[in-house]
Amino acid sequence: MMCRKTAAALCLALWPLAAAAAGGDDLDLVAKAVDVQILPGYETLAAASAELDAAAAEDCDPEGETLRDAYNSAFDAWIGVSHLRFGPSETDNRAFALAFWPDDRGASRKTLAGLIREEDPVVNDAESFGNVSIAARGFFALEMMLYDGSLSEGDPGYSCRLVRAITRDIATTAAAIEADWDPAYAELILHPGPENPIYLSDLEALQELYKALMTGLEFTADSRLGRPLGTFEKPRPKRAEAWRSGRSLRDVQISIAATSALAEILASDVPEETRAPLDVAVERAGRLAGRLDDPIFTGVETPTGRLRIEVLQQAVNDVRDASQAVIGPALGVSQGFNSLDGD
Amino acid sequence: MTSRRTFLKSLLVASTLPALSWADAGSPAYLAAARRPDGAFWLYGLSETGSEIFSLPLPTRGHAAAAHPRRPEAVAFARRPGTFAIVLDCVSGQVKRRLDAPEGRHYYGHGCFSSDGRLLFTPENLYAEGAGRIGVWDASNGYARLGDFDSGGIGPHDIQRLPGSEVKVIANGGIRTHPDTGRIKLNIDTMQPNLTYVDEDGSILETVELAPELHQNSIRHLAIHDDGLVAFAMQWEGDPTRNPPLLGLHRRGAAPRLLEAGMEQPRMRGYAGSVAFSGDGRFAGITSPRGSMVHFFRVADGGLAEALAQADVCGLAAHALGFVTTDGTGGCRVIVPGGKVTDEGRAEVAWDNHLVRLNV
Incomplete structure (x- = not known):
């Protein structure tokens, strides 16, 4: 059983702080998080994803150093914001579309193998590719294309187009999150109040x-x-x-x-x-x-x-x-x- | 295999044992699932004021339970996309039966019985097709699977029976999911939730849809008053800045009414977790764990009667005086809308999503 005395002592000890926080310093903390972590984090993700897309356009060889470096930089950037699961990252399942994991049922492999086997033309159109199963999109699908030899048995020309479709989609999704955050969603979270539709x-x-x-x-x-x-x-x-x-x-x-x-x-x-x-x-x-x-x-x-x-x-x-x-x-x-x- | 002798013996036992009732389980007023401090999940039978009457261990996190109308039996459903439910004997604490969803299906965490308790109905997702189905089980025969019927939409979440009839109302949430992609919503752009009324044979009697601009308002949970009025609670999947109404009332054959909270609406954060009528049916309430808010509306004119803050609130059920709420911090309150709020103490558990009223 939780000791009531301890809880009471904690409350007493912290009461002056809570009172101070209620005095109006809260928004400074939110502003700090937005300025120091959120906006720069999504900016980095969008930039690194654009570079990844450019690298794949340049050379889609799955073992190519430039492409793999760009993959790692963009993945790094994603992990740096992957805990910020609210607002723009949740619109249209964007966070899932960037990172579908865990995948216990092997849905990524299954879906990618299906696309490759059928040489599905969906890879030729960026907008259509945004509607394929989330399991075939994002960093984990790209990882499988670059590092899992068993998927490289199909037509290399098709695999290349698939890699480019995935990187293009990652770049589009990352750019959309950043665009929504800066400035619209940042304004919302920085200015709570009775008129604010999300943060009152x-x-x-x-x-x-x-x-x-x-x-x-x-x-x-x-x-x-x-x-x-x-x-x-x-x-x-x-x-x-x-x-x-x-x-x-x-x-x-x-x-x-x-x-x-x-x-x-x-x-x-x-x-x-x-x-x-x-x-x-x-x-x-x-x-x-x-x-x-x-x-x-x-x-x-x-x-x-x-x-x-x-x-x-x-x-x-x-x-x-x-x-x-x-x-x-x-x-x-x-x-x-x-x-x-x-x- | 059943031999003639054991068959006769079982007949004899069945006819001589006095049937147990809910009174033998201590006459609980409510059922609720909870997480204990050690992380284990339990099903509780609670009194009118939220004190424990019995508790039984669950194998995993529960969602809601269905109480047999006569026998002291509760069916506890695993949370979506769970594939099993267990039938608990609330007197002995034994698991009487485990109900595995047929291959290719999962439950949604809710279910209801026919008025005589002979049949159990379970909303299911036939996920390869994304079709909503209602499974039917024979509770008078060891919960043998009898069959299923069309739920009338995608994502059937809650099902309840109308009082004094075998007609059931189903909340088809409209959202397609697949276990391969967990709880990821696959059709938000095109979703079309509805309320579907079905007869005892599964025939669809009536389908109620909201206005097209509310097609992303997922109809998820139901409450029914004795006079047949249905309250439905919704979860908004559209533009988060829009804050549409989250509670609707419907009577068969009439148009649905949506109840808005005006300036208070955004505090629900587009999410209603549970819905209930007050004991006298004058009020309908919804809870929002995301906004830590409870809203009570007058049924008569649809106006907001009261908005109350309660941290991590979700469970809501009728009470003789009004409503009972339970929350994730162990709190339980008896609330008279516009009147007295009584804190019924704090249990050392986190109360889970739903508080189910026993009508026995």
Whole structure:
């Protein structure tokens, strides 16, 4: 049972902060997140995706260095904003269209193989390609085209057109998210109020960012790390994110950095003493991720390697717990059980 | 295989054992699923004021439950796109039966019984075709699968029976999904939700659609008052800045009425999670976990009676005094619209989406 006394003591200790936050500093935090992370993040994603599209247009050889470099840069940019799942990224399933993962049923491979087998002309028209199954779009479909040899058996001319259709679609989607954010959606989240159709109060704008932070950390711990861990009896290295292109650990590192940065922004008005647990957790998760030498988590199959990944997973969960303890009460926000689910 | 002897024995047992009733399960007023602090999911039987009467473990996160009208049996549905439901004996706590969705289908988390409790109806997605179906199970015969019929639309979510009849009303949410792509919505541009009334044999009696500009307002949950008035709650999939009404009322043969909250409308964030009538039928309410708000409307003139904030609220059901709400922080309230709000304490669990009233 949760100790009432502790809860009361926490409330007392944090009350002056909550009062200060209610005084009108909340919007500064939102502005900081928008200016420092959200707008630059989506700008980078749009630019890197355009470069990826240009690289594929130049040379679609799946083993070509320029194309693979461009793929990695754009994927990096995506992971950096992948926790910001609200507003423009959710319109028309855009975030899913960029990153369809996890894919337990192998829908990406199935759909891509079908397109290749039938040499479906949908790849010739950008607008039509935007309507193909989400499983055949985005970074994970592109990864399969570039790194999975089994899909390269069809006509190379067709595969090339398919790669170009995917990169063009990624660039279009990334540009659409950026265009919606800058300036329209940024204006909405920066100016809550009774007339605002989405954010009626500062608290709601903050709540959105807090929810993004918490779900982002949860996704990294439960999916990016938890899926390859599987169970001790049955580790599942092939369930790691983007293992074909060797990005599994890299994705974890980038996402930890991005969510930690958002946590620090949301906690920036909290006095150093109170936020110490968060700072400690952030530093530790970053340090452990930085020195893990296991790019695609094959270590889950050995006792030592497994331990390292479990420790990292625990560290990410600690960032989440510390965010909840430090940021939640200070801003008066909470993460909902029902509001996150929805049905 | 059943031998003649065991068959006779089972007949004997059936005829001599007194049938158990909900009174044997402590006469709960409500059923609700919840997550405990250790992360496990349980189904609870609750009193009029939200205190625990019984609790039974669930294998995974639940959504809603259907209560057998006579026997103390609850069917707990896994959340969409779950492929199983379990029949729980609420007296012994035993799992009596597991209902696996037929190959190529999944449930939507809701279901209802015929008035005599003989048949169970389950909304299902036949996903290769994206067709909405209503599965029919024989609850008088170990829940054997009997067959199915057309739900009258895509994405049948909730189903309820009209009082004093076998006519059922189905909320076809209109959204096509496929388990290969999880909860990703595949037809938002063309979706066309409706309310469909079906007779006991599955014949479609009436289909109600909203105006074309509201075709992205997914009709998801239902509540029915004793006089046959149907309340339906919606989830808006269109332009998030539009904030259309999320509650509708419909009586068979008439046009639907949509209830708007004016300036309060945006606080629901385009999402209604549960719907209920007050015990006396004078009010209809909807909850929004996304906006942490509850709205109560007067049935008579459709006006907003009260807007109340409650963190992570979703469960909503009729109460003799008005309504009961439950939320993800363990809170439970009895609310008289425009009157008293009573906090019924805080349970150490997160109450899940729905609070199901037992009409027994």
